[in-house]
Amino acid sequence: MPAxxxxxxxxxxxxxDLMAGYYIGATDEVLQAIADYSAWFFVWDDRHDRDIVHRRPAAWRRLRSCLHAALDSPRTHLHHEDPLVAGFADSVVRLYSFLPRTWNLRFARHFHQVIEAYDREFHNRTEGVVPTVEEYLALRRFTFAHWIWTDLLEPTAGRELPDRVRKHPAYRRAALLSQEFAAWYNDLCSLPKELAGDEVHNLGISLIKHEGLTLEEAVNEVRRRVEKCVSDFLVAEKDALRFADDLADGTVSGKELSAAVQACVCNMRNWFSTVYWFHHESGRYMVDSWDDRSTPPYVNNEAAGEK
Incomplete structure (x- = not known):
């Protein structure tokens, strides 16, 4: 964005504001790091979009490679010539400072997967490939970064959760539903922009292309899935909170772990209200007020990233 x-x-x-509503209870330092990382993520998403629209595969390949490298060695990329890479490195250094190295390695592993998912989206969009509904839903879990946002619940709660907690079905289902809601509601609100831009990566577009639905039917189906996420989460949340209660085994460590899991589950709930609020307050989705419904007015359309 120009100044x-x-x-x-x-x-x-x-x-x-979006992150402040997601991660209630975080220290100011943690919340600032997450908020800055989130802002970076939106800018990265827009750069990726512009590289697709303007057919800049070399620029995208270069950025993809640099982000992978910065993720593994952020301190050596703090002064990278591309401000997007330098900003990412800065965010990663800060996020890596809160929890043990095991959390950092998990975050890196999850974000490497996100970068590769963005690469698959790049090729789908440049080649005009509309993924099937199931292919899209599987890929969306990575392009929306489901496990990254779930990982960030832990520095918010002030501790790393052990595998036996994170991988427990009760915890994992609640986490997944909160992210599916956010991703699919985003698709619903992004559909006008993405149809105007002849895009191929949206649940509604996959439903139209592969299930033969009309636009109105596709919108209703996405809305139905979104509403089901809400009702399913209300059940999963109870299971996850019972699981958290069971972790309080009479020891100090058990009590602390139980409290941390309760905090994480409560913030999973916050995704629903905050995602809803964000999509109706943010200028990112107010396409009816744009001169070009496919292009946000704040996006710099110059050849950023191309040398």
Missing amino acids: DKVEEYADGLCYT
Whole structure:
């Protein structure tokens, strides 16, 4: 974003407000790091989009490679010539400072998967491939970064959760439903922009292409799936909170672990209200007020990343 566009649009995009509603209970330092990382994520998403629209595969390949490298060695990329890479490195250094190395390695593993999912989306969009519904839903878990946002519940709660907790069906189902809701509601709100831009990566578009639904039917089906996430989560949340209660085994460590899991599950619930609020308050989705419904007015359409 050029400086004048930052001044005009940045606050209205509500990116930092979004994270403040997700991660209740985080220290100021943790919340600031997550909010800055989230803002970076949106900018990265827009760069990826512009590289697709302007057919810049070399620029995307270079960025993809640099992000993988910065993830594994962030301190050596803090002064990278591409501000997007330098900003990512700065965010990663800060996020890596809160919990043990085992959490950092997991975060890195999950984000490497996100980068590769963005690469698959790049090729699908440049080649005009609309994934099937099931293919899309599987890929969406990575392009939306389900496990990254779930990982960030832990520094918010102030401790790393052991595998036996994170991988427990009760915890994992509640986490997955909160992320599926967010991803699919995002698809619902992004559909007008993405149809205007002839995009291929949206649940509604996959339903139209592969299930033969009309636009109205596809919108209703996405809405149905979104509403089912809410009702399913209310059941899963109870199971997850019971699981958290069971972790309090009379020891100090058990009590602390139980409290941390309760905090994580409560913030899973916060995704629902905050995602809903964000999509109706952020200027990112107000396509009816844009001159071009496919292109946000704050996006710099110059060849960023191309040398």
